Amino acid sequence: MPARRLLFVNATRVTAYHWLPSGPKEEASFAANEPGLSAFRDYLRERSASLFYLLADLAEEGFQVDELPHVQGNDRRELIKRKLAQYYYGTPLSLALSLGRSKKGRRDEKFLFAGLLGVSQIEPWLQAMRETEARLAGIHSMPFVIAALVGKLPAATERILVISASSAGLRQSFFENGQLRFSRLTAMATDRSDLIATTCASEAGKIYQYLAGQRLISRDQPLQVLVLAHDGQRADLTRNLPDTPERQVQFADIGELARRQGLAEPPADARGDRFYLHLLMRQTPHQQFAPAEDRRFYRLWQARHALTIVSATVFGACLLLAGGQMLRLSELSDRNAQVRLDVETGQRRYDDLMRGLPPIDISRDSLRDLTDRYRVLARRSAGPEPLLRHLGHALDQAPRVELTRVDWRLDDGGAHDPRADAAQSQGATKGGSHALLDIQARLPAAMALDHRGQIEAVNAFTGLLSTGEIQVRVISRPFEQESGKAIRSSDATGEIEPPKFNLRVMQAL
Structure with missing residues (x-):
């Protein structure tokens, strides 16, 4: 299996990691400028046999929930393609996630249409990967990685706002019945606990007003907020981010969550880049943004890998068949040796018997002819x-x-x-x-x-x-x-x- 490498992309740089079962290991970081792109190309060429997974954490994202008639096959694909072109015209980095069918009316199918709008921030890195023929397995977005974690969080409710931090900033992701509805990223250049708490309170208030305006929650109902924070920052966050009539705040230790996912070195602070990358490899989302053209070399590797597996399977079957034939040949050889030994033993016994008989003045062939004639005479004498x-x-x-x-x-x-x-x-x-x-x-x-x-x-x-x-x-x-003769029944008398x-x-x- 080729090595798997992770590329964490934000607005300013790309950080490359080598993924191991114990967790990602940082290898290099590339700034979003021409020297950084040149170094990135060299990095890709040196690791051309690796598989690359790109995780984008960008502020310019779009999320739209809409309903489409429930159809199948090519009609469904065409409807989704048309909606994506309508919402995210000009960007190939978009996807549609089915949220199930409506229970009212004609039971249309609900979709979450998502797109990465900051194409200019990610396109130079993708172009470098095309030039070096890198095997891009997929382009993933941070909200969909967090979505894989929501079901395992202790405070999961019907509607919840999850606030997480990374090197790109502070992300707020809203989930309804465990499914992502939208997400937004707020740039933040500091990791001080009091400033993080202030930013969380401000952003939670804005999202509460937006959700109430969209009638996703009622105004007399507080918004459930879950903050993924480091255990060492929890005291400051609790003090600066209290409960209010608009929100009820709970905290989850990102270090404990990382240990549960098998990360050997949990994050040292709330910025959990390595944790989210590790979660991406542990629970890779089925949805990804990369178009088919960018995944071409990855698909070629998949086909070659499948052919290798089939060839190895056929070769193994041939080895088993050859082993069976060799075993059968060995058994036949042993049996032939035993038959030859029996023949030699019988011949020696025959020679001993012949030597024990009195000598006669007749050859064996003549004696055989004589006995044959005797048998004929014996049959005729009956x-x-x-x-x-x-x-x-x-x-x-x-x-x-x-x-x-x-x-x-x-x-x-x-x-x-x-x-x-x-x-x-x-x-x-x-x-x-x-x-x-x-x-x-x-x-x-x-x-x-x-x-x-x-x-x-x-x-x-x-x-x-x-x-x-x-x-x-x-x-x-x-x-x-x-014919021609008369039939007579008596003689002349x-x-x-x-x-x-x-x-x-x-x-x-």
Whole structure:
């Protein structure tokens, strides 16, 4: 994170501070003249990587409360822009603060329009920042910094006048329901307690008359006044600033407030420049006066900073992914090493077993071929029993089929009927050894005229015989189905014969 620096601007000079968590530390002060501006430019160039926050404490300020129709989007922005141009024509240092919606009528939205009218006092410093491409985060005004403190003050009421002192003078800020309504600065060249008290009494009287004239308070109601003063000056202020029918005065120790905000070195007197700068960084107001052009380099830094964060996040994710891959690679490497060790152990055990066997005059390949041939012979030696058992199960489920002849034989791929190749191509292995079962069977004579029933019976029996390992081919059916041949139901003698059919069952060995 780049260093953050604070620029306190009043009518006569700019004081630069380096902000630390313990509080601002003064670095330099520049008078409002050409040598001061030149030194200020050198100061900015030497600290080009810093972020700058400008706090203006000027007498030439304007505050206006007005209502606008409650609209959204571009219409709202245009209305606010038009009102700011109407109230503060000629100054780009203006803002609008929403005060909420009215509870009467059409419920318009209330705004506080504020502007820094002393552009000539602040413009030379802004021009120096433009020339050096300084990263200006924002331009803030003292009343809005004090506004962040009002809610935490012990004497906060519905309407209150807060009087504070700084190197620029004595500031009076009026708040209604915790929201700033207006503020004014009175130049004061002394820090004597009696003169401060006299000035406070005079300014409080003027503001009371103004508020009563604007009907913001009734004349029979005293104005609540809170003075932010140093504890060492409280006795003189109490003596010279008593309560009157027009005002009720309370005091708040600025040193105690500074300690609560984390300022390591509280102010030595009522001029709390460092305290207000510290408060600005602790509770930076959302509203600021700098136009977009003056914040250009700050926005560029924000974009670059965001890209850096995104890049770091992506890089971190890649590191995590790479770490996971490295861990997985390590696990696979360990597993491969274990597999190699198991293979080597198995090979050694195999070699030990082979060395323990009696020597034979045959190579390993020849021995492997011999055992393979033995397995083939063992499969072929099973005989017809497996196929006949399978045939018996099929006959149990097809009671209308009657066997007349069964022939079993072995085939090495070329001795059987060539027409059986189609059946072999569907499930059996071509060119291998097969067990063949040629079946001659017949159906009951009552089905001699039921051709459809004959087809269904033969197909059902064929389906019972067919499995994944056993293929069945119909050699002949009970009647001729070829086109152009007559269908006969008896022989020449006129006697009805049982329908006959032939099947070939093959099983790969």
